[in-house]
Amino acid sequence: MATVNPVRTPNPSLVRTHCLKTPILHSTFNPQVHTLFNKRITLSFTISSKLKASQDVRKKKENVSRKIVLSDSSPPPLKNDEVSTKVESRGGVIGLVKRLPRRVLSVLSNLPLAIGEMAAIAALMALGTVIEQGEAPDFYFEKYPEDNPVLGFFTWRWILTLGFDHMFSSPIFLGLLVLMGLSLMSCTYTTQIPLVKVARRWNFLHSAEAIRKQEFSDTLPRASIQDLGVILMGAGYEVFLKGPSLYAFKGLVGRFAPIGVHLAMLLIMAGGTLSATGSFRGSVTVPQGLNFVIGDVLGPTGFLSTPTDAFSTEVHVNKFYMDYYDSGEVKQFHTDLSLFDLGGKEVLRKTISVNDPLRYGGITIYQTDWSFSALQILKNDEGPFNLAMAPLKVNGDKKLFGTFLPVGDVNSPNVKGISMLARDLQSIVIYDQEGKFAGVRRPNSKLPIDIDSTKIVIVDAIGSTGLDLKTDPGVPIVYAGFGALMLTTCISYLSHAQIWALQDGTSVIVGGKTNRAKAEFPDDMNRLLDQVPELVESSLSSQSDSISG
């Protein structure tokens, strides 16, 4: 039904250009929406007419449209139901109140509006990636100055007033998403569900004329409709046979699937809302061997965030280590974590790594970062001493840490000492008091290095692990939505094909249509029809007997 629009327009190019503009320019919408809407009331449309947006021209061509709607197997009873309910609801003030939701629904389920919303969301998202997000206002004052606006009008005022510095949480963007959700709901309710109701009614076409009017039609001389039915059944069609008429369909689930897609989108949106309002997040850098309490790290993100008992769990970092490639580059980070409850009992122990987080009581702990905490050394066989490593600023992403071991008089104004630098936990580069390169040592190698009669052994390199913690009650809902969306999108690829056939004497008239696979359908049909056996004279007589009987 939806794919075939029987309405002919006297000047379609005019309508065409009009339609072309509306999805792009959001501001030109409202007038059109209103006119659509008024016409809808005065004409009391059928369900089938709601599916089409060309109401502007409907009035003139109503006779044509009705004629073809009938041939299009739109079931007349449904039409009458709709008309009668509309008449009932038109009763004074109460009727107006009753009609209001319907008005809102019809506006929201308007296809051009939905397309406009999608385009607007896409445009805002694109803008959100162009404008730097989450910077301080000073940044925007400088980048988008008033005396030299981008494109002649775009200044920081626009950005800060409209909240484009935090696009994806700005009221405009969120409002559009809400509107989109409302459109999804109303479209499902007013358009998709009735569409399925129509599609589910299987009906026979009894006139050869109607069958020939289908998108695909053919006439098979000397063939029997029963043979055709068997072949269609073999090709996966549901076949219904009544007297000389045949109706077959396949892939009806492809008609239902778009509803599922919309519902899955709504589910994802609901889950996303819950995620945004009911989560806790936090990150922490913990040196190996130390503890932290989960609740101290996590901070709420929204008003629905409520802490759980698991927040009192204490996390102990047993060990943090890295794997390396032969070339020396980091392959993977690992952190061995133990979780203790309030009574000090270990409830869980797991070694986490990137891509393999720990989950406990709704809390997820991710391995996201690392740092160099301290260097453990022996100085002239004394110690061990722990030297704190400081991160040093360098250009680029590579990390660099350094520490300093004073030698001689610590209280003198220009204290000298040994510097130690490290890029990772593998090797430490050592410089002497003069700043000259002295050597490279690996932790655990126990190999001493002698600098001006100071013997230094690097015992261990203690890293600290960077952990991200979160709770997210929205994840199960979002995942359910993801699963549903994938499944329904796959099913949506299926095409709903309908075939009608009529035994007309010794020949069979076949017609059919499909909603998606229009390109393949004629080929598939021809292949199927080629399989229908041609009847020879003797069986022909028995055939006609069986039909008459």
Added chain:
Amino acid sequence: MIFSTLEHLLTHISFSVVSIGITIHLITLLVDEIKGLYDSSEKGMIVTVFCLTGLLITRWIYSRHFPLSDLYESLIFLSWSFSIIHRILYFKNHQNHLSTITASSAIFTQGFATSGFLTKLHQSGILVPALQVQWLMMHVSMMVLGYAALLCGSLLSTALLVITFRKVIRIFGKSNNFLNGNESFCFGKIQYMNEKSNVLLNTYFLSARNYYRYQVIQQLDRWSYRIISLGFLFLTIGILSGAVWANEAWGSYWNWDPKETWAFITWTIFGIYLHTRTNTNFEGVNSAIVASLGFLIIWVCYFGVNLLGIGLHSYGSFN
């Protein structure tokens, strides 16, 4: 060493074969169909498919990870996807001008991948920790397959636009009574034709040649719809599997990372395309415009974000 020689060889064979193939395609398109030539170009495409498959497998073996970790590898995978789509189209629909588009897409991506511009990226590097998981295979292969299918579909739509607008310009260039005279003739007829309302339809029945052109447009329209639906399906699975992966690796299923956002924009644009298809008034030219817009957006998503090397998806950036 042996692997890099093999890879070098396969790259160049596939590139030369596909360029010969496209030349033959163009010749058959311009000159009337020469059966032998057409067959040879099809054989060339088969050779290309095998070469590219071999190339990917070689790279997989010697780098010991799925060959989709940077831009160069994803480009090779993209041209492999194009050639696969080309084969599928060929099986579904023999001797068709549609296959010219898929073949030429394959040559462009293959040419770009092997060009000197990306030489630095040819050596396969190591995988950063976040990529060392099976999700890589699922997510990136689905995304690139999706891009390939969407690019093909939107190119078909662009071809439709080109053909249509050339036609429209010609019609409006002629006198008006040419149109009016036919309208009355066509209108009686059109009521019985359950085809889409199209101003071009009226004139297409004028002559056999126009009818042929109408058929080509219809074919383009239907195939682009079908291929874009398939690409949309892959893109959906790709984005969602990426979201699940991000929830494992980065701590959230959606981070509004530039690449993520642009993939979502692409998804939205093709969502708009699919919605325009449900309404017969938007079908044809309007939906083709949306699809052509989608073509640009895929390139922004696929290249633009990598070019800037921003965000969390900066694995394959030019640096």
